[in-house]
Amino acid sequence: MKNKFLRLILVSIFALTACKTAATADISNASIKKIINNPDVTLVDVRTPEQFAGGSANNAINVPLADIINNPTSLKGKKVVVFCNKGIQADEAVKILKKNGVEVYDGTSWKNVKGIQDSSL
Template sequence: MNPVKQLLNEQLSLIAHSLSSPQRLEILEYLSQTERSVDNLSQLVNLSVANTSRHLQVLKQASLVTVRREGKKRFYKLTGNDVTSLISSLRNTAEIHLAEVERLMQSYLNKEDGLEAISAQELLERSKNNEVTILDIRPEEEFNAGHLPNAINMPLWQIVQRAKSLDPNKEIVAYCRGPYCLFAYDAVNILRDNGFNARRLENGFPEWKAAGNPVQFNQ
């Protein structure tokens, strides 16, 4: 093999290796929402701080994340929207070629959603005409770090008590962290049970942002 090509392939393998852990994929999903500390990530992924740090070092070696220090704390974030696009490509390829992924999709996700999800393009057009109410189901911290324009932050546990504040004449579109985030599916089911016309966004906030669609910030 050409030595230059071999060196290039070795570098590419760093990326492949960094994505070979389900824990690291989960960490990347959380970081695609907002910057997070090591302590916060360890709680979210249910790992020790030491194990979380080791996973982050692998991701940092592959240049998928960057780190900044604030006192004794370390905060990590993705190096760019291209990392989100990389994960999306990995997910799409798995859905096409891995039978187990297709089975899980059919068994646990598709059956939860009786209506076709709305695409980002359709949502953009309908929101311009004020035809929909957009609900962000993520925690407030993630919402404040970036969200769809004019979205209302309504975490899943608040929907039942706050549903009366929603316009019953508008379709509601709920979105969460990504296409596999069950919060959006649960939110749609709760809203439908309460008499609302509701659908979920085809993907989540990270994919929306990575595609170059407009984003609003609260901080």
């Protein structure tokens, strides 16, 4: 019984902390690079303000996932790339924003977006 419970906990933890799957990626790496570096795109970090203060991509704004849930049309009319720590919150933000008519792309993690920015310099 203990082993089954332990396995369930480990699987749950893995599922919650795992990186994105291929099923959630809907554009190519080359395309996301062009989108991230487009000056007309708004980069949106969906982590908490405390996490955002610890570091983020260049020129990113902080709109926590909770704010997107409460006001899903706040970014309407903008082309946005959303990201977080590992992509889980970003995936949720993409679903919500797409459902509300926002042109949105998934940048996965802030380190991914920052790395793309830095490699383009």
